[in-house]
Amino acid sequence: MYAIQTFSLTKYYGSSKGIEDLRLTVEQGDFFGFIGPNGAGKSTTIRTLLGLISPTSGTARIFGKDIVTQKQEILSDIGYMPSESAFYQNQRVKDILTFSAALRKKDCTAQTALLCERFSLDPNRKIRELSLGNRKKVSIVCALQHMPSLYILDEPTNGLDPLMQQEFYAVLEERNRQGATIFLSSHVLSEVQKRCTHAAVIREGSLLISDRMDALGHASAKQVTVRGVDALPASDQIRNVQKTGDTLRFLYSGSPKDLLQTLSALPLTDLSIAEPNLEEIFMHYYAKENP
Amino acid sequence: MTLIRHELSLGKQTLFIWTAVIAGLMALCIFIYPDMEQQMQDIGDMFSNMGGFSAAFGMNQLNFGEFMGYFCVECGNILGLGGAFFAALSGISSLSKEEREHTAEFLLTHPISRRRVVAQKYGAMLLQIALFHAAVLAVTFLSVQSIDASPDWSMLALLFLAYFMLQIEIASICFCISACCSVGPGAGLGIAALFYFFNIIANLTESMAGLKYITPFGYAEGADILADRSLHLPYLAVGVLITISSILLALYRYHQKDIS
Known part of the structure; x- marks a missing residue:
């Protein structure tokens, strides 16, 4: 029940x-x-x-x-x-x-x-x-x-x-x-x-x-942090991009293969892919409704 | 019974103050009667012959030289109007104060039905009016005994019954308003004053005599009660109907209401 x-x-x-x-x-x-x-x-x-x-x-x-x-x-x-x-x-x-x-x-x-x-x-x-x-x-x-x-x-x-x-x-x-x-x-x-x-x-x-x-957290998106990149290619799967110095942080909701393919074309100096915290999940769902 | 006890506990200070003030004023008026008695006999004719003014307060039908005539005008106005104000305040704040002070959310998330809330709050209000009335009646009785006046006790009892019915009717109307919308105590006082003036207007103008059916001051008019030695039943019947309708509407409306 x-x-x-x-x-x-x-x-x-x-x-x-x-x-x-x-x-x-x-x-x-x-x-x-x-x-x-x-x-x-x-x-x-x-x-x-x-x-x-x-x-x-x-x-x-x-x-x-x-x-x-x-x-x-x-x-x-x-x-x-x-x-x-x-x-x-x-x-x-x-x-x-x-x-x-x-x-x-x-x-x-x-x-x-x-x-x-x-x-x-x-x-x-x-x-x-x-x-x-x-x-x-x-x-x-x-x-x-x-x-x-x-x-x-x-x-x-x-x-x-x-x-x-x-x-x-x-x-x-x-x-x-x-x-x-x-x-x-x-x-x-x-x-x-x-x-x-x-x-x-x-x-x-x-x-x-x-x-x-x-x-x-798992189903929604990955929280990706890349260093050494000024801008990201336009994609529906990339949301909530935040730039601090030479670091870009964003939520990625596509497949891991596509993500790696996208990132491989960029001049990265560092990369981190993690589960987002609830705040990021929350923002992800809100951003999804308000692109 | 839990909510009745709670309501009585919350309202005890207000009840005490209103009872003390009204009973005190009643006693004062009765105590000065022996000094006023002679003067009243002298000016009674003048009071009875002031045209519209005398009619407005029913003084054209009363003998001021007698205790009951004096009691009707002086004490009747104190208990009639003062009691109406007390009843209006009790009724208007009963349900709406819970919403105004945001305690409705606390109360109504307990396992007590809205109908039970209305019934117990109404019961508590009736008890407060009954206690108020009983205390004023007791003080009046003792005061009358202490000045050795010889009133017509049956008429005195009838007057008190009429004022009690008046208070219940006004309290019920205000209680109903309180169930329908969140209003402050000023609205209750306004309604009581409005009914009082309806009666004055009805006394002044023949064409507006129909207002006596609407206002509870119509059947609680001391001069008429003394003259007829009874309550005017058609006015009272309408009053009872208004009272019952008010309770039923309060039950219906509060049951449906969204608590903000």
């Missing part, structure tokens, strides 16, 4: 497109990265999955349950972290955590205490006194304290200091090892590359690619 499965999921805000014909699958137990720049449709996808907004057409299933008709059952097993955490200003952290647990009809006392300790969160502080980072910690504890099977995290590390980010991912990896599915949206590509086993790239509301992290 898939943790998340969308079927031509589409959301329009009036005439403006949020997402269109989104077909996404996330396997149970996966650590999945959902990447795209601001406004690409990541949050619209997440908000549709959580039932905050209704799809214009199409549908989606979470653990096989329909997101519209079985929303309550789905939400009881999801831990959600929004990109911007907002809580009731006059309440204390402990009030928010207790309220969240009560809405889920669960006693989370032990987990709440443990998580507050791990994230150095004082439950007696008033929400209005908290910094952005501390509000984010409240959001983390709310998402984790009831031990859900699926974590949907929208830009989760935004506002967290590096130590807390490390602790946060340590907890997520523990939960993932215990069988939970992690679905995180981010535009911090390095964190997706480091943590996720699968990733999908979204652009202007449409899914560009979804694959295993290693396959994504």
